[in-house]
Amino acid sequence: MTSLDSLPAETGVLVIGGGPNGFVASILLSMRGIDHVLVERRPGTQKAPAAHVIRHRPLEVLSQLGVREEIRAAIAPLSLENINWCTTLGGPEVGRLDLRGGRPPADDPLDEAWINLSQSRLEPILANRAQELPPATIAFGIEASEIDQDDAGVTTTLCDTNGNERTLRSRWVIAADGAGSRTRKRIGIEMEGQGPLANFMMVHFRADLTPWIDSRPGPLFWIMNPESGGTIIVHDPKQSYVFMTPAFGIENEADTMEARLRQALGPEVDAPIEIVSTDAWMPFNQVASRYRERRVFLAGDAAHRFPPTGGLGLNTGVLDVHNLVWKLAMVDADQAPDALLDTYEAECRPAAKRNADTSFQNMLGLASVNQAVGPFDSYASLCARLKNHDAAEKAALQAAIDSQFDHFASDGSYPEVAGASDEHPTLRGSADYARFSLIGPDETKGRELASALARATKIEVGYEASVANNHARQAWILTRPDGVVVAQRETPDGSVEAITGALSEMLASELRG
Numbered sequence: 001m002t003s004l005d006s007l008p009a010e011t012g013v014l015v016i017g018g019g020p021n022g023f024v025a026s027i028l029l030s031m032r033g034i035d036h037v038l039v040e041r042r043p044g045t046q047k048a049p050a051a052h053v054i055r056h057r058p059l060e061v062l063s064q065l066g067v068r069e070e071i072r073a074a075i076a077p078l079s080l081e082n083i084n085w086c087t088t089l090g091g092p093e094v095g096r097l098d099l100r101g102g103r104p105p106a107d108d109p110l111d112e113a114w115i116n117l118s119q120s121r122l123e124p125i126l127a128n129r130a131q132e133l134p135p136a137t138i139a140f141g142i143e144a145s146e147i148d149q150d151d152a153g154v155t156t157t158l159c160d161t162n163g164n165e166r167t168l169r170s171r172w173v174i175a176a177d178g179a180g181s182r183t184r185k186r187i188g189i190e191m192e193g194q195g196p197l198a199n200f201m202m203v204h205f206r207a208d209l210t211p212w213i214d215s216r217p218g219p220l221f222w223i224m225n226p227e228s229g230g231t232i233i234v235h236d237p238k239q240s241y242v243f244m245t246p247a248f249g250i251e252n253e254a255d256t257m258e259a260r261l262r263q264a265l266g267p268e269v270d271a272p273i274e275i276v277s278t279d280a281w282m283p284f285n286q287v288a289s290r291y292r293e294r295r296v297f298l299a300g301d302a303a304h305r306f307p308p309t310g311g312l313g314l315n316t317g318v319l320d321v322h323n324l325v326w327k328l329a330m331v332d333a334d335q336a337p338d339a340l341l342d343t344y345e346a347e348c349r350p351a352a353k354r355n356a357d358t359s360f361q362n363m364l365g366l367a368s369v370n371q372a373v374g375p376f377d378s379y380a381s382l383c384a385r386l387k388n389h390d391a392a393e394k395a396a397l398q399a400a401i402d403s404q405f406d407h408f409a410s411d412g413s414y415p416e417v418a419g420a421s422d423e424h425p426t427l428r429g430s431a432d433y434a435r436f437s438l439i440g441p442d443e444t445k446g447r448e449l450a451s452a453l454a455r456a457t458k459i460e461v462g463y464e465a466s467v468a469n470n471h472a473r474q475a476w477i478l479t480r481p482d483g484v485v486v487a488q489r490e491t492p493d494g495s496v497e498a499i500t501g502a503l504s505e506m507l508a509s510e511l512r513g
Contacts, residue, residue, distance in 0.1 A: 002138075002139035002140055002141060002142060003160075004158060004159075004160050004164055004165075004166050005166075006137075006139075007037060007137060007139060007142075007158070007166070008035075008037065008137065009168065010168070010170070011035050011036055011037045011137070011169075011170050012029075012034045012036050012172070012332065013029055013034055013035075013036040013170055013171065013172045013173070013174060013332075014036065014037050014039070014144070014154065014156055014168060014173045015029070015036060015037070015038040015039070015173075015174045015176060016038075016039060016144045016156075016173060016174070016175045016176065016177045016183050017038075017040060017175065017176035017177035017178060017181075017300070017302070018038055018039070018040025018042065018045070018123075018127065018138070018140065019046065019119075019123065019176060019178060019300065019301070020051075020119060020122055020123055020126055020300075020314055020317065020318065021176040021299055021300030021301075021314075021317035021318060021320065021321050022040070022174070022176035022177075022299075022300070023038070023123065023126035023127055023129070023130045024062070024065065024126060024318055024321050024322070025038075025174050025176060025299065025321040025324070025325055026038045026130040026136050027066075027126065027129055027133060027136075028065075028321060028322065028326070028433060029136070029325055029328075029329070030130070030134065030135065030136050031065075031433050031434055032325065032326065032329040032434060033135070033329075033434075034135070034328075034329055034332065035136075036135070036136055036137070036170075037136075037137045037138075037139065037168060037170070038130065038136065038137070038138050038139065039139045039142040039143065039144060040138075040139070040140050040141075040142070041142065041143035041177075042140065042141070043140055043141050043161075045120070045123035045124045045127050046119050046120045046123045047120055047277070048120060048202075048204045048242075048276070048277055048279070049118035049119060049120050049204060049233070049235040049240060049242055050118065050120065051118075051119045051311070051313060051314040052116055052117060052118045052119065052219070052233065052235055053114055053116065053219070053311030053314070053315070054114060054115050054117055054122075054314070054315065055113070055114045055311070055312075055315045055411045055412065056113055056114060056411055057315075057319065057411060057414055058314070058315040058318040058319060059071075059114070059115060060483075061318050061322045062318070063110070064433055065126070065129060066129060067125050067126065067129050068110065070125045070128075071115075071117065071122070071125060072108070072109065072110055074121045074122070074125060075109050075110075075115050075116065076116060076118070076234075076236040076237065076240075077236075078116055078217060078218075078219065078234060078236070078237050079105055079218075080099060080100075080112065080114070080115075080218060080219060081098070081099055081100050081105075081216075081217050081218055082096045082097060082098060082099060082216050082217060082218035083096065083097040083099065083218050083219075083220050083404070083408050084096045084213075084216050084218055084222065085221075085222045085224060085369060085401060086221060086222070086223060086224065087223075087224055087225055087382055087386070088223060088225050088263070088264055088265060088266030088269075088379070089212050089213075089223065089232060089264065089265045089266055089269055090212055090265060090266035090267070090268025090269040091266045091268065091383070092383055092386055094222075094224055094369070094373065094386060094397070094401075095369075095397055095401045096216055096401070097402060097405060097408065099218070099405075099408060099409060113409065114311075114411075116219045116234070116235070118240065119314065120235075141160060141161050142158050142159070142160050143159055143160075144156050144157070144158055144177075144182070144183060145157045145158065145159050145165070146186070147173065147183065147186050147187060149293075149295055149296065152171075153169055153170060153171045153172075154170050154171070154172065154173050154295050155167050155168075155169050156168050156169075156170065156173065171295070172295050172296075172297070172328055172332065173296040173297070174296075174297050174299055174324065174325075174328075175187075175296060175297065175298050175302045176298075176299045176300045176301075176302055176317070177302055178300070178301045178302060179284070179301040179302070179305040181298065181301070181302035183296065183298075184288065184302050184303075187293040187296050189288050189289060189290055189293060189298065190288070190289045191284070191286040191287070191288055191289070191305075192286060192288070192289050193284065193285045193286035193287055193356060194284065194285040194286065194360070195282065195283065195284030195285055195286055196282035196283065196284055197283045197284065197285060197307060197360075197363070198246065198282065198283060199246065199247040199249065199280065199281075199282055200230075200244050200245065200246060200247055200281045200283070201244070201245055201246075201247045201253060201254070201257060201278060201279070201281070202242055202243070202244050202278070203242065203243040203244075203245070203257045203261055203275060203278050204240075204241075204242050204275075204277045205241055205242075205243065205261060205273050205274060205275050206239055206240060206241075206274040206276055207239070207241060207271050207272065207273040207274070208237075208238045208239060208271055209234075209237065209265075209269065209271055211271075212268075212269055213234065213237055214237075217237075219233065219234050220232070220234070220408075221234070222366075222369075224370070224373070224382060225263060225264060225266075225379050225382065226377060226378060226379065226382065227263055227378065228245065228260045228261075228264045229245065229246070229264070230244050230245030230246065230264060231243070231244045231245075232265075243257075244281075244308075245260060245264070247280055257275065257278050258273070258275055261273065261275075283305075283307040283308060283363075284305040284306075284307075285305075285306060285307060285356050285357070285360040286304065286305050286356065287303065287349060287352045287353050287356055288302070288303045288349075290345060290349075291303055291345035291348065291349055292341065292342070292344065297324060297341075297344065299317060299320040299324060300313075300314075300316075300317030300318075300321070301313060301317060303317075303320060303348075303349075304316060304317075304352040304353075304355070304356060305356075306356045306359035306360075307359045307360055307362070307363045309359050309360075309362035309363040309366065309407060310355070310358055310359045310362045310407055310408075310410065310412065312355040312358065312359055313355075313359075315411075315412060316351065316355050316412065319348070319351070319415055320344075320348050320352075320415075322433075323344055323348050323415050323482050324344045324348075325433075326433065326480065326481035326482055327340050327341055327343065327344055328341065330459070335458065335459050347415040347416060347417060348415045350413075350416070351412075351413040351414055351415045351416065354412070355412045355413050358410070358412060358413070362404075362407040365403070365404060366404065366407075368400045368403060368404075369397070369401055369404070372393075372396050372397040372399070372400035372401075373385055373397060374393070415484075417484060432462055432464070433481045433482070434460065434481065435459075435461060435462045435481060436453075436459065436460065436461045436478060436479065436480060436481060436486070437461070437462050437463070437464045437478070437479045437481075438450045438453065438462070438463050438464070438476060438477070438478050439463075439464045439466050439476070439477040439478075439479065440463070440465075440466055440475070440476040440477065441466050443463065443465055446463040446464075446465070446476075449463070449476065450462055453478075461478075475489060476488065476489050
């Protein structure tokens with residue numbers, strides 16, 4: 001807990017919300033040297049496992065933050081080989097989706113297409129990193145209650161758990177305060193889309209279920225038992241799971257969860273279980289109508305909320321703040337006009353809409369597995385149907401399961417440069433978040449070009465050696481701080497002046513928004 005009195009009266013950026021996206025924003029702001037305050041109304045980081053899938057590109061972003069080794073150490077010992085459908089966890093198997101196609105696991109889990117890392121493990125890593133980097137001030141137990149904007153900045157009223165209040169003045173605000181964002185409501189931004197789509201109970205429980213999952217390792221077990229159906233999410237096979245099951249809206253429903261969980265596990269599973277927490281939850285398919293209200297920006301779940309099918313919510317939020325913070329830094333330093341900040345919504349909102357729709361279609365697509373099994377209304381009839389399937393029915397069932405591959409393997413949509421074309425591609429290269437980067441095959445000439453670009457544009461441009469220059473043969477590639485390619489020129493033999501002129505013109509266009 002942090003005292004209100006310990007906070008500064010003024011800061012460059014106020015980050016509201018201490019979830020993964022808020023902490024990533026804080027770390028990126030520190031990397032750009034921007035003083036800021038992050039406030040989180042909870043007393044500490046996330047306790048329940050929550051989100052757990054981190055895809056390839058967001059993992060690259062997290063690796064830039066100086067927490068790569070901590071993430072590697074925190075990944076649960078689980079081989080991501082299968083997605084499983086079963087009658088109960090210990091009962092007859094319905095089928096499984098092969099995620100690897102026979103490929104062996106990578107030697108380093110960070111080289112996988114995605115990792116299974118619970119939010120409850122990720123958040124403390126990011127929080128610790130944010131707290132150790134100047135010029136950040138991280139404050140738990142403090143909530144933003146009112147927001148008042150003018151042309152020069154934002155005045156936010158903060159309050160602690162005792163009801164004490166004070167104001168904080170900032171030039172900008174990043175609202176990363178979750179799906180129920182109070183900031184979004186205060187600044188009058190509406191959500192667009194569908195929801196709630198359903199009602200669920202989420203049961204976090206401790207158990208060692210390795211005897212029943214080691215032969216078919218994977219992060220998800222879809223339980224088809226109609227008497228207690230749902231999904232068992234494996235956060236750590238030896239100790240941490242979540243059971244997500246439909247909510248019936250009955251009185252004291254949480255008290256029924258242990259019995260329903262036991263039904264989902266089946267009588268064959270005799271492991272002791274401990275219920276840690278039970279929460280009601282409703283999925284939505286919604287994106288904010290806009291991402292900006294003057295000096296306040298929405299990010300992460302405050303800007304979009306998806307069904308969990310596909311695991312794209314946390315990943316989209318990480319890319320939100322990665323896209324936003326460098327732009328905010330440049331406008332704040334008068335290195336680019338305010339219009340650059342409008343490209344945040346232009347680039348990120350379409351990706352969020354695609355990811356929301358993809359997640360919704362993934363949810364609907366799961367019904368094809370039930371349809372392929374055929375009608376059943378009890379556990380006994382489900383087992384009977386599976387036992388009596390002929391060869392054609394078995395093949396149809398496996399085809400329905402295999403059709404879910406993109407649901408689980410797709411990285412979803414990434415932010416794209418608005419109006420992208422062959423002259424303004426959206427490929428990604430390596431990047432130092434503190435600067436634009438010139439990537440090319442010749443270090444001597446590359447450093448000369450980078451210095452010339454920096455002089456011509458008055459912004460920092462660094463050189464990076466090209467390990468595998470695959471974007472274009474022998475090309476010079478200029479990337480933004482978030483790794484998006486601004487320009488590429490296949491003119492390695494041209495003069496410094498000619499290459500600099502071509503690249504700086506594109507860079508100036510980029511910064512004009």
